Amino acid sequence: MNKVVASADAAVADIGAGSRIMLGGFGLCGIPENLIAALVRRRITGLHTISNNMGVDGFGMGLMLEAGMIASHIGSYVGENRRLEQMVLSGELNLTLIPQGTLAERIRAGGAGIPAFYVPTGLGTVVAEGKETREIEGRTYVLETALRADVALVKAWRGDRLGNLVYRKTTRNFNPVMATAAALTIAEVEELVEPGELDPDHIVTPGIYVKRIVVGERYRKPIESRFIKDQMAGGVA
Numbered sequence: 001m002n003k004v005v006a007s008a009d010a011a012v013a014d015i016g017a018g019s020r021i022m023l024g025g026f027g028l029c030g031i032p033e034n035l036i037a038a039l040v041r042r043r044i045t046g047l048h049t050i051s052n053n054m055g056v057d058g059f060g061m062g063l064m065l066e067a068g069m070i071a072s073h074i075g076s077y078v079g080e081n082r083r084l085e086q087m088v089l090s091g092e093l094n095l096t097l098i099p100q101g102t103l104a105e106r107i108r109a110g111g112a113g114i115p116a117f118y119v120p121t122g123l124g125t126v127v128a129e130g131k132e133t134r135e136i137e138g139r140t141y142v143l144e145t146a147l148r149a150d151v152a153l154v155k156a157w158r159g160d161r162l163g164n165l166v167y168r169k170t171t172r173n174f175n176p177v178m179a180t181a182a183a184l185t186i187a188e189v190e191e192l193v194e195p196g197e198l199d200p201d202h203i204v205t206p207g208i209y210v211k212r213i214v215v216g217e218r219y220r221k222p223i224e225s226r227f228i229k230d231q232m233a234g235g236v237a
């Protein structure tokens with residue numbers, strides 16, 4: 001039952017070209033930095049990724065874009081990556097944008113074994129084009145299908161060698177639902193402990209969902225900043 005893998009490189013060694021991969025994180029918070037770096041070192045191509053966003057230029061999933069590894073992407077927000085913009089406009093990458101709540105629920109449904117569900121979000125917009133609609137109790141809803149992947153790469157704060165995971169604050173984000181919605185879930189953690197050392201009430205992802213776990217190294221943990229005024233003039237972020 002020891003699911004610990006020696007390195008991030010070993011953890012992703014059998015992920016093949018053309019795989020569908022979920023990557024946890026929100027912005028630059030709680031992303032599997034080490035597993036992404038290991039994938040980039042392998043330079044596998046034709047990947048179909050699912051993530052809330054696409055990192056930024058030079059970091060996170062931005063590194064995968066720059067390496068030419070991604071063929072298509074399903075996500076919610078992509079506004080901070082110039083390379084992505086260029087690839088979409090040139091037709092190099094197929095991009096599907098989904099409202100953020102719908103994206104989260106489609107992934108959760110995939111993990112729960114729910115094939116589809118109805119939501120009001122997107123009705124009357126391009127989001128609903130080509131999708132079934134249904135009136136329920138006087139309100140019209142759009143049918144959305146579940147999302148699953150071949151592999152999910154997630155990031156947690158602490159974990160044990162059985163794969164139980166604890167997240168820290170907002171780094172929890174998309175990681176728990178993605179951990180349940182893939183055939184193979186690989187987790188990287190900042191701290192690895194022995195079974196029994198984690199408070200059972202704090203475990204969010206039970207080890208049954210996690211096939212491999214690796215201890216990450218050298219986390220950058222960047223902070224995204226946008227300024228509305230010149231700091232020298234007394235403005236605030």
